Amino acid sequence: MEGFVIVEIVCSGDPPESEPIIRVHGLTKVFGHDPEKALELHRSGRSKKEVHEETNATIALHNVSFEVMRGETFVLMGLSGSGKSTLLRCINRLIDPTEGEIEIDGEDIMGMDHEELRQIRRRKLGMIFQNFALLPQRNILDNVTFGLEIMGVSKAERNQRAEKVLEMVGLGGYGSSMPSELSGGMKQRVGLARALTSDPDILLMDEAFSALDPLIRRDMQDELLELQERLGKTIIFVTHDLDEALKLGTRIALMKDGSIVQIGTPEEILTNPENAYVEKFVADVDLTRVLLAKDVMRRPEPVAQCTAGPRVALHLMEEHDIPMIFVITRHRNMRGLVTLDDTIDAVKTGKTLSDILKTDIPIVAPDAPLSDILSLIVDSQYPMAVVDENGRLHGVISRASILAALARKGGDS
């Protein structure tokens, strides 16, 4: 089977090849009266706790640097008090950093005066809040148009744009409702719509789904992924939930005590935790929600060409000592599989492979999460075929390959 090359598919989880839209360099934030002194003490080797005791100043962020690529979802993750929300608010300067550089699209945010800052907040930065932060005295439509109203867009135009966005987030027709009449999930859709209406390049999401109950939360995550696919915004997403980070993040920055401990794709964070802290953090993650079909599949070797006869198939199975074999076309399109018993029978009775082909085998996409696969494979007596949207066979998943993958990823500790 040398002629078949398994094509590396581009993982949707990999960072897209593009230029950074946000650059943060050496960002530090000290809360307190004498930040200089606090930093001086910290540089001379005192811990943050000691600095706090001595100067009453809190070093919330210390020397943070990272870049966010255009179109990616960059997750800031950490426990409460790790500085992730402070970092998010430094990007649009809701909190003024003590020192450091922030660039958005090449523009220096730190050097901006009030007016310039207002302009970039209006045009480029949308924000979504943990507790929705809807204005209680305004109806949904007027909440969604808030950003445009601030920008001075005419009422007719902003209502038109807002209704379009409300439609998009699934709240068409709710324009005249009041926030108090909506459920949490709906309120956050309004929050999302409000941020999207002014069509910013960047969305800053601060624990946006943390206040929602788990079911609604998963729906919202799915919807965000879907929206992201359509709109291609750059998102900075703050969360304390690793599962959420792994699900949404193109890349994840793990924060601890005001510093970034590790930046990487979900896969990298899970498989190569950079230090004990990260390792501990990822230890109890539900691997079935992180690993995808393509992570647990094995190469579909050997396979039988559908033009080949039963004898060839029988030979391959005997040689590799396997009870069944997948049958594909010349273009690697999956046809089905044949079992050893059927093939022996076919050789005796002179049937072709097509006569004994089993086509009712379970099929999954390369991006299907393991949690979906598990339920399918339990009910099936055959291994599962991993097939892309063009019908090509990419790999095979058996119970054994899943166990092997789980052992590989999670069994190190």
Next chain:
Amino acid sequence: MMELPKIPIGDAVEVIVDWIETYFSWLLDAISDGLNVLVNGFEDLLLAVPAPVLIAITGVLVWFVTRHDIKMTILTMLGLILIWDLGLWELSMLTVVLVIIATIIALALSIPIGIAAARSDTVNTILRPFLDFMQTMPSFVYLIPAVIFFGLGSVPGIIATVIFAMPPALRLTTLGIRQVPVELIEVADAFGATPRQKLFKVQLPVALPTIMAGINQCIMLALSMTVIASMIGAGGLGYQVLVGIQRVDIGMGFEAGLAIVILAIIFDRITQNLVPKYGKK
């Protein structure tokens, strides 16, 4: 026994009052004349309308403000008819005029100052002792400088009332704005609002229920103060109460007191219903 030398606070106050009277009499006169015109004009206007018509108009107003509360509307009109029947209509109208004018002036001062105090800790810190002073000082004490500066009559009554009624409106304005949730302030900032947009589109609308509670308090205090201000000739229902006390005429005092209560309830219900209710989470 040692005698403590008396610190001449009373003397000092007299000196200050004298000084103001000498150098600012033109201003005091202008205020006095202006208010007199206002009070007389407003009173004439209300009395020019026949009582039944005004009662009907008030009924319609309450009907709309309370969002069609038929019970409240009927009670309001019955109360006003009772006042009319007791022969206290003209006195009541003067009281209403005094309350409304004093309240408008008090609000015109206290709401902007309250906003300033909400936005600046310094202003707030400076104001606090003055507000404490204004609220704890017995209301009668305000009457003295008011009389000195403006003589007897409705004008000093209004001035004393304004001072007495200001603090709660000011405090609740400050409180209401300061209590606007941080996240809503962040919304305004994150979407690039100017300080003015933030104030008018977020802070004031969200603080409105609290500010309205302050306005309500302001009106109630103004009503009670106009009664006390009758001691310096402010007229109205308070004067009737005062006469009742002086003549030990219980019936007369009670009737006037009842009329004041009726007015208070009507004012209260109208202002309490002015804010649209948008419910809690």
